[in-house]
Amino acid sequence: xxxxxRGEPSDLAEVAAIQEAxxxxxxxxxxxxxQYHFWVAVHGNRIVGFLVSRNLAEGERELLNLAVAPEFRxxxxxxxxxxxxxxxxxxxxxLEVRASNxxxxxxxxxxxxxxxxxxxxxxxxxLEAAIVMKFHSC
Ligand SMILES: CC(C)(COP(=O)(O)OP(=O)(O)OC[C@H]1O[C@@H](n2cnc3c(N)ncnc32)[C@H](O)[C@@H]1OP(=O)(O)O)[C@@H](O)C(=O)NCCC(=O)NCCS
Numbered sequence: 636x637x638x639x640x641r642g643e644p645s646d647l648a649e650v651a652a653i654q655e656a657x658x659x660x661x662x663x664x665x666x667x668x669x670q671y672h673f674w675v676a677v678h679g680n681r682i683v684g685f686l687v688s689r690n691l692a693e694g695e696r697e698l699l700n701l702a703v704a705p706e707f708r709x710x711x712x713x714x715x716x717x718x719x720x721x722x723x724x725x726x727x728x729x730l731e732v733r734a735s736n737x738x739x740x741x742x743x744x745x746x747x748x749x750x751x752x753x754x755x756x757x758x759x760x761x762l763e764a765a766i767v768m769k770f771h772s773c
Contacts, residue, residue: 637712639719642673649682657702676712683707686716694726717746725772731765
């Protein structure tokens with residue numbers, strides 16, 4: 636079981652390694668995460684996952700990135716990170732996910748996100764549509 640806490644500058648190298656090992660995740664300069672709502676999952680003394688979101692407006696949040704280290708997947712870490720986001724952000728949460736990323740679409744659906752649209756050609760390398768998903772807390 637991982638513990639969830641806010642991300643700190645000293646976590647960024649491990650977060651970058653997880654992002655690098657997760658080609659399905661968004662590619663950010665990880666130092667930018669510090670200006671947003673940045674959570675990490677900790678197991679022992681390791682960072683095993685992270686989630687970043689930002690405010691769009693009052694009561695509106697966007698999930699920017701989520702990834703779990705490959706060797707810690709399917710153990711509930713993604714679920715815990717998303718549960719932390721849902722508890723922290725009442726209102727509406729939006730996200731985009733690659734159409735082919737069935738694993739992520741599945742976890743988001745299991746947490747109550749609904750698919751509300753798609754954006755053709757949204758992603759590059761490879762070119763692919765984004766599925767837009769929305770969570771409403773009430
Ligand atoms: C998506 C991701 C964060 C899920 O993290 P995780 O810690 O493995 O997820 P969990 O163990 O909490 O799984 C929760 C639910 O997700 C779904 N899920 C997770 N892995 C799955 C898989 N390999 N196949 C199908 N469903 C899966 C299931 O609904 C699962 O619930 P269940 O185990 O009760 O069936 C992880 O696979 C990952 O880092 N992927 C690469 C990056 C990525 O795609 N990020 C999303 C960008 S939008």
